[in-house]
Amino acid sequence: MKSIKLDDEFDSAVLNIALDTLKIGKQALIFANTKKSAEKTAEEISKKAKSNDEILSAMAEKALNALSKPTKQCERLAFCLKKGIAFHHAGLTQEQKAVIEDNFRNGNVKIICCTPTLAYGVDLPAYRAIIKDLKRYTAHGLAWIPVLDYLQMSGRAGRPNYDNEGQAIAIALTNGEKEKIEERYVNGLPEDIYSKLAVEPVLRTYVLSLIAANFITTKKQLFDFFDRTFYAHQFKDLRRLHATISKVIDMLEEWEFIMRSGDDFSSANELSDEKLKTTLMGKRVAELYIDPLTAYFMITCMRNASDKKLDAFSFLQMVSHTLEIRPLLKVGIREYDKVQESMLEFSDFLLENEPSMYEPEYEDFLNSVKTSLMFNHWISEQNEEFLLEEYNVRPGELRVKLEIADWLLYAAEEIGRIMHYQYLLKEIVKLRLRLKYGVKEELLSLVRLENIGRARARILFRNRLRDIKDLKNANLTTLTQILGEKTALSVKRQLGQEQSVVPENKRKGQISLRDWEE
DNA sequence: GGACGGTGAAACTTCAGGTTGCCTC
């Protein structure tokens, strides 16, 4: 360890080190343990940082306009970027993350305050890696982070082709903490890596796909296969492993994803050579690569659908109550009553049998309701800022959730097809489109066009252009007034109404959209 | 005397992230 001389200008160590990094013209990554903390740290450094030039302004502008309407998060990021500072976490959009990463690599951005995201995956070395928090909130309260995580973060210090050295700096609040950090992290050994294979959801998925691929046809082969895995090597408790596998096979059979053939007389023999085969449904579930439990849950929901009222919410709640879509939005104490009320309002549309208030699953169930309410607001055309305020869901997180929901709905579609539930398929297809664009049903035909997203489609609709037919009948001048020339031409082209003559674009006293609406 | 506004202390909340799944409506 080496000591660095700093100007102790402010009482925050992180701030001092950050400003020193700027002063010596180097770059730093600052790791915080929450998104909020990453943002705040970046903001505070930005307030003290001096630089501000055109390249930075252009970059800030790009980050600000990553969405059709900037959220508070976008504004905050833009403010930081103007000073060559950034924050980075899963709540940012893909474009924003790319802007930050690219500009850090080329040196425009000097400091990134981030959550542990940047320690994994993204390759962004810096002269300094500053670890602000070595404790993180877990189920058992605040706990020291694993040594492996510390190594990942400090490993970002030093850029192989640019610097001869790098500095990894951990922040201690007290002297006692300093000793603890030195002992635990600087001189400590990383934890062993444990196999997660024997976790039931993983095992369920693997067992089914091994059988589906005809890679394995008997229970004995299945045992042999898993006996050779890292998990078996590590835990050596083969009996427990076999018991879990047997349980998984039983479940898969009960759910009708696999069948045992010729086992009428062999039940006494545990390690019998009875053949395992997937059913048609089981094979498709394996291909879809979803947890068989999720598949079974969706099958049950769809069976229930015949005597329920159907709404987009029905399917939204169905996908919101799966393992794949976790983590769910948490219902806070303050909103408990509100969510419960909404749940009652939608309860006729719920496909699953709702648990009673006194069962332990109830909390999870309410969380799934909150998650589906968020989706429901999205397809009711609420914007990102609203979702951020109302649900604390940031744009980046929204995108991830939407993508998973789409995949699950696709799976539901496929399962429904096998079950011959044609009437459900139509609804699911529609919902997938609505989720993708974040629109009400009435905009679906408009949004199919290239360059027409939720915002423009809504504007067209308000101007009484409600479907393809309306658009075909509309003249180009009208369309240009609403959409601008480029988009209007593109729309006409897509409708097969190629415009050979570029219209005169000099209309005086052009009507604003608002006037047009009256 | 009461309405209003500002202030600060106390009480209360909340807290990282991610790979691979499909198909193209």
Place this chain on the structure above:
DNA sequence: GAAGTTTCACCGTCC
């Protein structure tokens, strides 16, 4: 466990 947020009591000012 700590930072951030909300609530609430308290006080001064103004009408």
